Amino acid sequence: MTSPTPAHYRTCNLCEAMCGLEITLDADRQIVSIKGDKQDPFSQGHICPKATALQDVYEDPDRLTHPLKRTAVGWEKIGWEEAFDEVAQRLHAVQEKHGRDAVAVYQGNPNSHNVTSILYSPTLVRALRTKNRYSATSVDQLPHHFASYHMFGHHLLLPVPDIDRTQFMLILGANPLASNGSIMTAPGVKKRLQAIQKRDGRVIVIDPRYTETAQLADQHFFIKPGRDVFLLLGLLHTLLADKLIQHGRWTAFSRGLDELTQLTAEFTLEKVAPLTGIPVAHIRQLAHEFATAESAVCYGRIGTSVQAFGGLCNWLINVLNILTNNLDEPGGAMFTRPAFDVVNITRAMGSRGSHHRWQSRVRQRPEFTGELPVAVMAEEMLTPGEGQIRALITIAGNPVLSTPNGQQLDTALADLDFMVAIDIYLNETTRHADIILPPTTGLETAQFDIVFNALAVRNVVKYAPPLFPPAPEADRRADWEIYTAVAQRLLTLRGQNRPPHRRDYLARYTPEQVLDLALRTGPYGVRGDQTHPAQNGQSLKLRALRQNPHGLDLGPLQPELPRRLATDDQQINLTPEVFVSDLARVRHWLAVPPAPHELVLIGRRDLRSNNSWMHNSLRLVKGKNRCTLLMHPDDAAVRGLAEGQLVTLQARVGQLDAPLALSETMMPGVVSLPHGWGHGRDNVQLAVASQHPGVSLNDLTDDQWIDPLTGNAVLNGLPITVTPAVAIDPIPNVLLHHETTPS
Numbered sequence: 001m002t003s004p005t006p007a008h009y010r011t012c013n014l015c016e017a018m019c020g021l022e023i024t025l026d027a028d029r030q031i032v033s034i035k036g037d038k039q040d041p042f043s044q045g046h047i048c049p050k051a052t053a054l055q056d057v058y059e060d061p062d063r064l065t066h067p068l069k070r071t072a073v074g075w076e077k078i079g080w081e082e083a084f085d086e087v088a089q090r091l092h093a094v095q096e097k098h099g100r101d102a103v104a105v106y107q108g109n110p111n112s113h114n115v116t117s118i119l120y121s122p123t124l125v126r127a128l129r130t131k132n133r134y135s136a137t138s139v140d141q142l143p144h145h146f147a148s149y150h151m152f153g154h155h156l157l158l159p160v161p162d163i164d165r166t167q168f169m170l171i172l173g174a175n176p177l178a179s180n181g182s183i184m185t186a187p188g189v190k191k192r193l194q195a196i197q198k199r200d201g202r203v204i205v206i207d208p209r210y211t212e213t214a215q216l217a218d219q220h221f222f223i224k225p226g227r228d229v230f231l232l233l234g235l236l237h238t239l240l241a242d243k244l245i246q247h248g249r250w251t252a253f254s255r256g257l258d259e260l261t262q263l264t265a266e267f268t269l270e271k272v273a274p275l276t277g278i279p280v281a282h283i284r285q286l287a288h289e290f291a292t293a294e295s296a297v298c299y300g301r302i303g304t305s306v307q308a309f310g311g312l313c314n315w316l317i318n319v320l321n322i323l324t325n326n327l328d329e330p331g332g333a334m335f336t337r338p339a340f341d342v343v344n345i346t347r348a349m350g351s352r353g354s355h356h357r358w359q360s361r362v363r364q365r366p367e368f369t370g371e372l373p374v375a376v377m378a379e380e381m382l383t384p385g386e387g388q389i390r391a392l393i394t395i396a397g398n399p400v401l402s403t404p405n406g407q408q409l410d411t412a413l414a415d416l417d418f419m420v421a422i423d424i425y426l427n428e429t430t431r432h433a434d435i436i437l438p439p440t441t442g443l444e445t446a447q448f449d450i451v452f453n454a455l456a457v458r459n460v461v462k463y464a465p466p467l468f469p470p471a472p473e474a475d476r477r478a479d480w481e482i483y484t485a486v487a488q489r490l491l492t493l494r495g496q497n498r499p500p501h502r503r504d505y506l507a508r509y510t511p512e513q514v515l516d517l518a519l520r521t522g523p524y525g526v527r528g529d530q531t532h533p534a535q536n537g538q539s540l541k542l543r544a545l546r547q548n549p550h551g552l553d554l555g556p557l558q559p560e561l562p563r564r565l566a567t568d569d570q571q572i573n574l575t576p577e578v579f580v581s582d583l584a585r586v587r588h589w590l591a592v593p594p595a596p597h598e599l600v601l602i603g604r605r606d607l608r609s610n611n612s613w614m615h616n617s618l619r620l621v622k623g624k625n626r627c628t629l630l631m632h633p634d635d636a637a638v639r640g641l642a643e644g645q646l647v648t649l650q651a652r653v654g655q656l657d658a659p660l661a662l663s664e665t666m667m668p669g670v671v672s673l674p675h676g677w678g679h680g681r682d683n684v685q686l687a688v689a690s691q692h693p694g695v696s697l698n699d700l701t702d703d704q705w706i707d708p709l710t711g712n713a714v715l716n717g718l719p720i721t722v723t724p725a726v727a728i729d730p731i732p733n734v735l736l737h738h739e740t741t742p743s
Contacts, residue, residue, distance in 0.1 A: 138371065169204070309586070
């Protein structure tokens with residue numbers, strides 16, 4: 001019997017939690033086990049069911065092994081140099097004929113988990129010189145960045161809950177027991193929430209569903225989807241009217257309190273409570289408990305982002321934390337000091353974010369930080385005229401399943417002049433590509449979290465080298481090599497490929513060298529003011545992380561303001577004009593409440609699922625069908641529907657059939673369908689997912705319904721009808737005015 005090789009330690013990259021892993025191989029370097037790393041200072045042995053799927057992804061026979069080219073008789077393998085040349089030549093030809101904005105780029109969520117993609121994909125994007133840039137950000141977290149940009153001066157300066165020290169946690173539209181935390185990197189979040197209760201603190205959840213997190217909480221309130229803005233305004237009104245404001249350090253570096261007092265005066269509890277479904281007395285009590293707690297933090301996530309008032313909600317959450325002296329204070333909402341300090345690095349490069357530098361062609365939606373809202377991408381492909389998108393690059397993304405009105409995008413992709421996908425799978429989106437370039441991934445790559453260390457509830461740092469070399473029988477390239485090769489060819493075709501400047505580190509250095517440089521010059525490096533015992537008084541460098549494979553604990557979050565503020569006047573802006581102006585929509589709702597809908601649809605998250613590509617792991621999809629429509633039994637009884645029955649869901653943009661599951665965890669009038677499914681399309685090479693197809697929530701979500709302030713897609717609170725599964729005619733186009741007057 002062969003003995004196992006020494007364990008390999010790394011961080012799981014399948015969600016935001018950054019759980020430490022211990023991976024054991026046998027003598028033949030086959031994976032024997034994947035389990036939690038008990039010596040990881042952050043996760044301390046915790047993992048969720050997704051972690052073992054890293055083996056499934058690495059060993060997946062459906063992973064593409066070579067570059068593929070579409071031909072008249074099907075896909076054929078081609079060499080990398082041929083692929084690079086054709087991609088660059090065809091993209092260049094499209095731009096030469098139709099203009100540089102005729103090429104678009106879309107980046108999916110997995111890029112955030114990939115250090116080399118974060119560092120090197122901008123090289124390719126810049127080489128394209130296009131304004132048609134899109135990503136998963138605008139179907140997920142854009143309102144968070146929008147609020148931080150306008151209040152704190154930098155779109156990446158995001159406050160996160162200091163969950164390990166708070167005494168009162170108010171959770172709006174988030175289910176961290178299923179998501180493992182989101183914009184709150186917190187492995188073992190269940191234990192962290194229970195620890196609040198063990199120290200006599202309280203956890204309160206506001207959600208249209210009695211979620212797994214709500215079941216753990218001390219108290220739960222149902223709220224009508226998309227109405228969080230009224231709750232938040234009611235809480236702030238109560239704080240100001242009842243003189244509950246807690247002054248602290250924030251008063252010395254904030255402006256706009258007097259204006260804020262005037263703005264919230266009109267939003268009395270008697271006005272706003274009926275729109276939320278939460279009684280006046282409960283909102284008032286909640287405001288008093290939050291304001292008088294020893295420490296408190298309000299945390300909102302998907303439910304407060306993917307709705308018509310997403311921008312306002314995230315602004316008001318920040319304001320609530322500030323006015324109760326719970327911003328930048330222990331136990332409140334705090335800022336990280338990561339070893340790879342992306343905020344300071346981008347700030348030093350002159351980039352703090354941007355807003356409204358250009359607009360989309362069809363709907364005139366403004367850019368934010370170099371990107372347009374993904375909800376406009378399909379119309380930019382389908383609408384003829386100057387500037388029409390005629391070619392597309394997708395990078396680790398499946399927007400047919402993850403962006404609103406996926407069927408429309410499916411149609412648009414089929415009509416492009418050219419499409420290239422940098423992806424490991426032939427999926428529902430990449431099936432439209434002319435060329436697919438498969439990168440190495442997961443266990444074949446080095447692992448370092450840039451994004452999620454910047455969102456962690458504790459300052460930590462960890463690095464892991466690749467566990468496996470690229471498979472010898474395959475012909476894959478590292479993604480950073482793909483970005484660089486295509487970018488260089490594009491520049492050469494334009495006559496712009498010059499030797500790199502001495503400060504162009506990405507062109508001159510390997511990813512490990514860039515990472516080492518960032519660590520040395522970061523807050524724990526030679527120029528920093530923080531140290532750690534493991535460093536022996538030396539500046540933090542990559543060598544130290546190699547010597548500490550379990551990672552380094554850099555300590556709890558510390559007050560960072562006003563030093564970290566990136567606003568021109570070094571002040572928090574409590575009342576940015578963009579938010580003040582958008583309150584007009586709230587006043588309109590108060591004056592003319594929208595007509596009630598029989599049913600509205602929300603999404604939901606499952607612990608064993610994050611992105612659509614995880615559905616090709618049998619261990620993550622086996623068992624009971626999870627792609628079901630949850631409905632309250634009373635709503636089903638009124639419609640004559642029964643448990644397990646196939647029902648038809650219908651919205652403005654389309655319809656689909658799903659099995660019905662009855663549950664009293666649903667607020668009456670609200671139904672729920674999970675996202676990321678819909679694997680029943682033709683010409684897809686996903687054997688497991690095709691056997692567990694489910695249906696796509698985004699075949700119902702409406703590309704015309706966005707938050708007009710931020711441009712983020714509205715994926716929650718969608719009006720629908722639910723009937724027994726029979727063929728029915730499309731309903732009239734009644735939702736066209738969602739942008740200005742959400743229904």
